[in-house]
Amino acid sequence: MTLFxxxxxxxxxxxxxxxxxxxxxxxxxxxxxxTSMLPGDAANALxxxxxxxxxxxxxxxxxxxxxxxxxxxxxxxxxxxxGDFGTSLSNAQPVINLLVPRLINSLILAFxxxxxxxxxxxxxxxxxxxxxxxxxxxxxxxxxxxxxSMPSFLIGYLLVFIxxxxxxLFPPLxxxxxxxxxxxxxxxxxxxxxxxxxxxxxxxxxLTRAAVLGVMSSDYILMAETxxxxxxxxxxxxxxxxxxxxxxxxxxxxxxxxxxxxxxxEAVFNYPGxxxxxxxxxxxxxxxxxxxxxxxxxxxxxxLNFTADLLAMLVNPRQRLPRKGN
Amino acid sequence: MSSKLTLTVxxxxxxxxxxxxxxxxxxAPFPPNEMVHAAFDAPGVGGVLGADGLxxxxxxxxxxxxxxxxxxxxxxxxxxxxxxxxxxxxxxxSKGWADIIIGRAVDILMSIPQIIFALIILAIAGVxxxxxxxxxxxxxxxxxxxxxxxIAGDLAAMEYVEVGRLRGERLHWYLFKxxxxxxxxxxxxxxxxxxxxxxxxxxxxxxLGIGIQPPAADLGGLVRExxxxxxxxxxxPLIPAFCIALFCLxxxxxxxxxxxxxxxxxxxK
Numbered sequence: 240m241t242l243f244x245x246x247x248x249x250x251x252x253x254x255x256x257x258x259x260x261x262x263x264x265x266x267x268x269x270x271x272x273x274t275s276m277l278p279g280d281a282a283n284a285l286x287x288x289x290x291x292x293x294x295x296x297x298x299x300x301x302x303x304x305x306x307x308x309x310x311x312x313x314x315x316x317x318x319x320x321x322g323d324f325g326t327s328l329s330n331a332q333p334v335i336n337l338l339v340p341r342l343i344n345s346l347i348l349a350f351x352x353x354x355x356x357x358x359x360x361x362x363x364x365x366x367x368x369x370x371x372x373x374x375x376x377x378x379x380x381x382x383x384x385x386x387x388s389m390p391s392f393l394i395g396y397l398l399v400f401i402x403x404x405x406x407x408l409f410p411p412l413x414x415x416x417x418x419x420x421x422x423x424x425x426x427x428x429x430x431x432x433x434x435x436x437x438x439x440x441x442x443x444x445x446l447t448r449a450a451v452l453g454v455m456s457s458d459y460i461l462m463a464e465t466x467x468x469x470x471x472x473x474x475x476x477x478x479x480x481x482x483x484x485x486x487x488x489x490x491x492x493x494x495x496x497x498x499x500x501x502x503x504x505e506a507v508f509n510y511p512g513x514x515x516x517x518x519x520x521x522x523x524x525x526x527x528x529x530x531x532x533x534x535x536x537x538x539x540x541x542x543l544n545f546t547a548d549l550l551a552m553l554v555n556p557r558q559r560l561p562r563k564g565n
Numbered sequence: 566m567s568s569k570l571t572l573t574v575x576x577x578x579x580x581x582x583x584x585x586x587x588x589x590x591x592x593a594p595f596p597p598n599e600m601v602h603a604a605f606d607a608p609g610v611g612g613v614l615g616a617d618g619l620x621x622x623x624x625x626x627x628x629x630x631x632x633x634x635x636x637x638x639x640x641x642x643x644x645x646x647x648x649x650x651x652x653x654x655x656x657x658x659s660k661g662w663a664d665i666i667i668g669r670a671v672d673i674l675m676s677i678p679q680i681i682f683a684l685i686i687l688a689i690a691g692v693x694x695x696x697x698x699x700x701x702x703x704x705x706x707x708x709x710x711x712x713x714x715x716i717a718g719d720l721a722a723m724e725y726v727e728v729g730r731l732r733g734e735r736l737h738w739y740l741f742k743x744x745x746x747x748x749x750x751x752x753x754x755x756x757x758x759x760x761x762x763x764x765x766x767x768x769x770x771x772x773l774g775i776g777i778q779p780p781a782a783d784l785g786g787l788v789r790e791x792x793x794x795x796x797x798x799x800x801x802p803l804i805p806a807f808c809i810a811l812f813c814l815x816x817x818x819x820x821x822x823x824x825x826x827x828x829x830x831x832x833x834k
Contacts, residue, residue, distance in 0.1 A: 262667075262676040270685055388813035389763050392772050393806035394787060400795055400803070411796065499678040503769050507792075517681075518773050521688040529688040536681045544676070 248552060255548065259541040266537050267319075270530045271312045324531035329523040334531045338513065340417055342535065345505070345512035349497040351428060352435035356497075357490050360440040361429025369474050371452065383441035391500060395434040395507035398473045402430060413508040431508045438500055443493050450485035454478045484555040491547030568822050575818035576810055585628055586635040593625035598780040605794060608801060615801055617791050626787060627805055633783035634809070637698055639765045644702035645763075646756055649709025654744060656710075657717025667710070674707045683770060692775050697742035701766060705759055712755045713748050720744050750827040761813035768809050784809050 306314070315325070324334035367376045379481065387393070403411035404472045413427040455478050502514035509515070517532035519525075585817060593613065595601045600620040602611030609615070614623035652671075656664040674682075689720050690696045720726060720743055729738060768785030770776040777783045782790060784805040791802035 258672065259676065262673045262696055265673050266677055266682070266685065270689065277793075286681070383815065385810075385816065388761065388789075388817060389810040390768050390772070390785065390806055392769065392785075393803060393810060396788070396792060396795060396806070400601055400800065404798055499680055502680055502684075503773065506773050517684055518775070521684050521692075521775055524688055524691075526688060529685055533681050534687045536675050540678045541676055 246551075251552060252549065255545050259545055261540065262541055263534060263538055267316065267530065267534050268312060270526070270533065271308065271315070279444070292353075297553040319531075319534070325527040326523055327520075327528050329520070329525040329528070334527050335411060337516065337528070338535070339530055341511060341516045344415075344510065345498070345501050345514060348431055348435065348501055348505070348510065348512060349494070351432045351495050352439065352497055353490075355432065356436045356439045356443060357493065359436070360443035361447050361486060361490070363440070364444040365446045365451060365474075365479075367444065368451035368455070368472065376448075383444055386437060386441040387445075391434065391438045391503050392507050394437050395430070395504055398430050398434055398437075399507070411508075413510040427510075431504050431510055434504050434507070435500060435505055436496055438504075439493050439497055443489060446489045448488055450489065451482045453485070454482045457481075458476065461476070484551045487554050488547040488551035491550060493545050495543035495547070498539050498543070499536065568825055571818045572822040575815035575822075577817040579819075580583070582808070582812060583635065586632040588631045589628040593622075593628045595622035595625045597621065597625045597629040605797065607799075609629070614804065615799070618794060620646075623679060623791075623801060623804070626782065627784075627808065630782050630784045630787045630805055631808060633777055633781065634764060634767060634812075637694065637701075637767050637777070637783065638760060641698045641701040641767070642705065642756065642759045642763045642806075644698070645705035645759060646709050646752065648702060648706035649699045650713050650745075650748065652706070652753070653710050653713035653717045654740065656714055657721050657744075661720070668714075671710050674704065675711075679704045679766065680769065684775070687770070687775050692778060694777055696800060697767065697770060697776055702765055703759075708759065709752070709755060712751050716748050716751065717744055720747060750823075754820050754823050755829070757816050757823065761816040761820075764809055764812055764816075768806075 312464040313481055318325070322335050324338070326332065327334050327337055328339060330389070359502060360493060367379045370376045399411045402408045409426055409430050411430075413431055415427040419427070452556055460473060460477060463477050464470075468477075475528070501510075501512055502518065504510070505514040513532055513535070517536070520528035520532060574621045595759065598621065601622050602616035602620045604616065604618050604620045606612065606616035606620070606622075611620070612622040612624055614627065617623055652667050656667045682704060683697075686700045687696060723743075726743060729743075765785065767776055768788075771783050771785035772789045774789060777786055779786070779790075787805040788802065
């Protein structure tokens, strides 16, 4: 047996990928079970006014709705793995065609926000930890407590009120077409991205501060302090490398939450992303669309969380090597 | 010192909001769903806080909305706590296959983003207040489970509990005398955090139009109804959202005090 065969990293990857897949199966099967209990089905919904017993029966056979539930589920799953999520009930177009451009828009939004918020908030969290108990720490702590108590749509609308209604700098709504020019895109993206940044920064800052302070309370830091090493040097040279693992994982988890936070933010700004698509689909009870969006959101969320734990493990040598003895 | 002040202010704010919610029918100057003013009347002209786009009185609607948000939040959080703690005790005491199944189920629940899960359930079951509250209770129960499961497991393994078991004490003896009292400190803090996250969650869903249905509206629903009026340069459409923020801020203030009180570490600030 090689060393790697026993390594915790490998068994960790196997276990987590398996449990992630179970979660995704679970959520998709749940929707299947739920939809099968609904009165009426996709055939009724598609035919609408034209539904007669004969046409419904014919369409049911055509769609495979007369098959037992497990058969239909694995049929759907097989198609989904090939990118075929069925036909939207409200739009009569393939779900995947409607989904992909919206997914790209959401990713643009979430990644722009992440690119700003991660360095910014990790920096502030570090500064707060270095200045623990001082004015800067108290101030950033209170500000983040306020932001953590605000619903994200309040933050969004306050920005709209200040920058769109009062100052007229940016459009209040962000209904961009993908063919729009770059300046249009930037001006449409500014307020939603800023909202996401404000929503996420409090979390990232708080967690980073806690991670650094957690490391600061270990014995070897006390040792360094008693040796008379200046505090700033202790934090940068001794504490930070060991806090890196939690910080990396905080960053990835933030990404995962940003992907989900877009659901509310997109509604505030009418931004054409996947969150808005899913909310509209829920309102119309467009089940194939809800299912596809739900599975996609969950997959992205679960993968990012998995990456968070994996990176944290790889950054921390103690977790990377197989344990000796106990 | 200052944490005592935070506590006093938080309690005062919560008491005021609770009074507003309970006394809404007495305090509201107008029926919440009737058009008593001209559309978009300014504050002071039609009612204290003005009117919405249909001429309904904003103050009355906010009072009733506070009621909806309070009731939904309280019921959902209490249910979540009861489900989570019961599962934790069952898992902790049985330690067999029940423990494994409950543990895996909670893992799955926690690995799916909550709002996505709620959207899927509401799409299937249809949008109603009952579905909303039940969905939230199930989703949030996982956090209570996570907090109390280790406590239940530790306590069940304690020698005096085993002795009690051997002595033939009934289940409710170690449940009510030993296990539940020991969970109270961590549960209280978790319950507070649960209240504020439930309030934010319900408000967000209502804001998205898939919570409490019109003409009734909770605080999030009111923001959705009136958001367009922001373009007139008035901040009144955001008052309901500020109420949510105030509620969460106060609850979190109390939680901080509780955590500080029950924590053994002297250096917690």
